[in-house]
Amino acid sequence: MAIVTVSAAVSHVGKIRSNNQDSGFAGETLFAVADGMGGHAGGDVASALALKRLAEIDGHYNSAVDAEFALQDAIVAANAVLTETVYEHPELTGMGTTLSALVRVGHSVALAHIGDSRVYRLRDDTLTQITVDHTFVQRLVDSGRITPEEAKTHPRRSVLMRVLGDVDAAPEVDLQVMDTRPGDRWMLCSDGLSGVVEFDDIEKILKNNIAPKDAANALIKESLDHGAPDNVTVVVVDVHQSFESPEVTPVIVGSAAQPIAFEQTVGRRTSRIPGLRLHPRSPASSEPSHFEPGSEDYLDELIEEDRRRSRRRKVTWLVSVLIVLALVAGGLFAGYRWTQTRFFVGESDGTVAIFQGVQQSVGPIALSHVFQQTDIQTDDLPPFTQRQVENTISAESVTEALEIVKRLSDSAASGAESGSGTDGSTGTPTPTTAPTPAPTETGAP
CATH class of the missing domain: 1.10.287 (Helix Hairpins)
Incomplete structure (x- = not known):
């Protein structure tokens, strides 16, 4: 059985932009997404030129390494086309494009990536981001200076460090070869999807057992439901085993599907290649229109x-x-x-005392202290009253506490009076003894 692919490519202008600067391609073995920048004048031109040059390598290769070299050569050639186009049309100065592409060769894929478009792979219901964004914010994340969550709202998240165009005469492109197998689902997208829709939501849609075209449309709809502030392009590729290799008609979407039109301007060619610049991918933002990487x-x-x-x-x-x-x-x-507005009566060192605070404590810290010590001995109180004092008697105010002490004093005094006429030790009355009568004589001897 042969390894085959079933794919789909969909692109949408979004809800804010007036034109589509994205381009997408789904061919026989080549699949790619490009996200142009440079404003209305050049973003669509840049992505279209780059993708059309790359589409020329769609075909069969003896190995994934051969496909990797073909990708590299095509991207270098595409960059030269963009540079020459800017030379011929100075009004396009500053245009550039991201590019993420893969070529399937048997059980392998060759990947090429520059910019912040992305490549994902769904395998065994687990989605993995394969590419790494070439952005200033991603550099901060990689260095541990900010978190991925902070990167989502960073004011410089739109600054790209690597793109194709008149940015760099020899752009650095990430290239790699990976394995693939039947059941894998690959997804390429512009940041119009990945920058708007959460990772978990993307994974949930891709895990649905639906055709690539339906999955791509569902992802586009998800971006639109989140406002779609940018163009959004999605390419979904399913890897299968089949006894037959179906006929494949390449699909081009976005700006590359339209004729390339240049503004007619009068002027001289520039005498040199334009200076290298980096551009924010969102021309509608309030950031500068270009940045100098050099x-x-x-x-x-x-x-x-x-x-x-x-x-x-x-x-x-x-x-x-x-x-x-x-x-x-x-x-x-x-x-x-508040606790210091409360009072209670209790026992302290064997005598009755008035305490200020409450009976509880916080750890080793007591929330009460002796407010007034009395001379009433707790032993002088009746047994029931002693137990009350030992368990404390609450009072709403110091006046009420003083009244309680007065009652206890009276109780102690009553106990003392009831103990008069007793021996000093047990309080038991001392018994009186009748005099023993003198013996009487019964008769003379």
């Missing part, structure tokens, strides 16, 4: 800005902790103040 000042500025953000986060965290601690301390103090 300028250490700019990168230093980005790094320093991130340090300032980190310091602000730390200060915010510290202030929040201090506020929480202050609220807790304030609550504890208010609670302690």
Whole structure:
């Protein structure tokens, strides 16, 4: 049985953009996504030119390594086409494109990637992101300076560090060869999907046992349901075993599916290749229209800005902790103040005493103290009253506590009076003894 692929490519302009600067391709063995940048004037041109040049290598290869070399050569050629196009059309200066592509060869795939479009693989119902974004924010994540969660809202998340175009005469492209097997589902997409839809939601849709075209449409719909602020392009590729190799008609979507049109401008060619620049992928953003990767000042500025953000986060965290601690301390103090409005009567060192506070304690800290010591001995109290004092008698105020002490004093005094006429030890009355009568004589001897 032969290894075959069933694929689909879908692209949508989104809900905000006026034109589609994405391009997608699903061929016989080649599958690719490109996300153009450079504004209305050049983003669509860049992705279309790059994808059309890459589509020329769609075909069969003896090995995945041969396919990898073909990808590399085609991407270098595509970059040269973009550079020459900018030279011929100066109005396109600054255009560029991301590119993520794979070529299947038997049980292997050759991958090429530059920019922030992505390649995913679903295997055994587990989705894995294969490519790594070439963005400034991803560099911060890799260095441990920010978390992936912080990267989602970072103000510089749109800054790309590597793209094709008039950015770099010799762009650095990630190339690799991986295995594939029947049952694998590959998905390529622009950041119009990955930047909007959560990873778990993408995985859930891809895990559904539906055709590639239905899966791609479902992913597009998910992005639209989340607002789709950017163009979104998806290519889904299923790997199967089959006795027959079906006829495949290549599918091109997005800007590459339209005729390439250049603005008619009058002017001279530039005398040199335009300077290398990096561009934010969102021209609608408030960020600068281009960035200088060759300028250490700019990168230093980005790094320093991130340090300032980190310091602000730390200060915010510290202030929040201090506020929480202050609220807790304030609550504890208010609670302690309330306990000091309470009183109770109890025993202290063998005598009756008035305590201020409550009977409880917090760990080793007692919430009460002796407010007034009396001279009433607890042993002078009746047994029942002694037990009451030992278990404490609550009072709403110090006045009530004093009244309780007065009653206890009276009780102790009553006990003392009832003990008069007793021996000093047991209180048992001392018995009186009648005089013994003198013996009488019964008669003379």
